[in-house]
Amino acid sequence: MSDGLIADRFHLRRLLGSGGTASVFEADHVVGGVVVALKLLHPHLAVGPAVWEAFFEEVRAARAIAHPNLAEVYDAGVDDRDPPVAWIAMERVDGETLADHVREHGPLEPWAAVALMGAVLDALQAVHDGGVVHRDLTPANIMLDPRLSADAGNADAFARSVRLLDFGLADIPGRTTLGADALLSADDSRTAGVVASVPYASPEQLSGAAVGEASDLYQAGATLCFALTGSAPFAGDARAVGRAHGRVVGPVPSARRRGIPRPLDRVVTTAMLKRPDDRYADAAAMAAALAAAVPAIGVTADTPPDEAGEQTARTRVYRTRLAGDPVTPAAAAGSAPPPAVTAACGAWRAHVVAAARFAGVTAAAGLP
Secondary structure (H helix, E strand, C coil), X not given: CCXXXXXXXXXXXXXXXXCCCEEEEEEEECCCCEEEEEEEECCCCCCCHHHHHHHHHHHHHHHCCCCCCECXXXXXXXXXXCCCEEEEEEECCCCEEHHHHHHHHCCCCHHHHHHHHHHHHHHHHHHHHCCCXXXXXXXXXXXXXXXXXXXXXXXXXXXXXXXXXXXXXXXXXXXXXXXXXXXXXXCCCXXXXXXXXXXXXXXXXXXXXXXXXXXXXXXXXXXXXXXXXXXXXXXXXXXXXXXXXXXXXXXXHHHHCCCCCHHHHHHHHHHCCCCHHHCCXXXXXXXXXXXXXXXXXXXXXXXXXXXXXXXXXXXXXXXXXXXXXXXXXXXXXXXXXXXHHHHHHHHHHHHHHHHHHHHCCHHXXXXX
């Protein structure tokens, strides 16, 4: 690489990220005049055609599907140098990963988590319709535009900025993740066991059972939990987390962070049920459940009454009512509460005053 170029056309600029099998660089395509994300197989793994073919499985999977929330794959090849360089040129997506964004700024607001996961599920449905299971849906593989993540008025634009990345573990439905993976065992010093991102992997993926579309939905639920709470579903070392995925009920996000609407709890826990058949029927069904949770976003049990009107107005454009949902008429302004409620409140207040006097608490004198 004396000319500083890879494949005679890519000039590396800076490292964007690195994983177990490859690194991703920002690079100039000096012939096409565009900036790309160039994924390079680690040199110690680039030992022959079998490994290259495993690396290029990502290209075949990604090129079979076109969707605006999927990063586009442009080209791939092997630069015949010593050592050889296997590369994949992909769309350079502006922004930062969900993992990095939450690590630096904290969990997303519920509206932003819904917008982000709605976009991911829409892309995931296209992936599944194309006969592919992603198998590595994690916060590190979702890109977003951080400039749009703080303004509910830009929810649609924020959703359009989302990209699902990395088809490096993608495969056809029904295959196991257990076995000798050509990439992970290329140096002959180890034999690959289960290939998975453990904090977000499904029980069947971790057990070496057949993996289908429902496994991606489990990972979507786990990732949504991270987006809402700032933490992965289960804590501990890899062994403890793997056991929890198989045995422990999925987390309830609102128990970890105040202000998360209860309908989002149901989306996360349903997606993370242990048996694949108990989860959503497909990504579209999970997306519909997510959309049905939208009316609950903006005013929650933790919202002070004097702020409720302001929050409702700010998010009203994103509120939807599905056909068949009950319509509850708003109470008339200034109307008196029902007599039973008034009586109950009076009895409660009298009880508080009596208890305070018994205890000698003089502060109770301020109560009517």
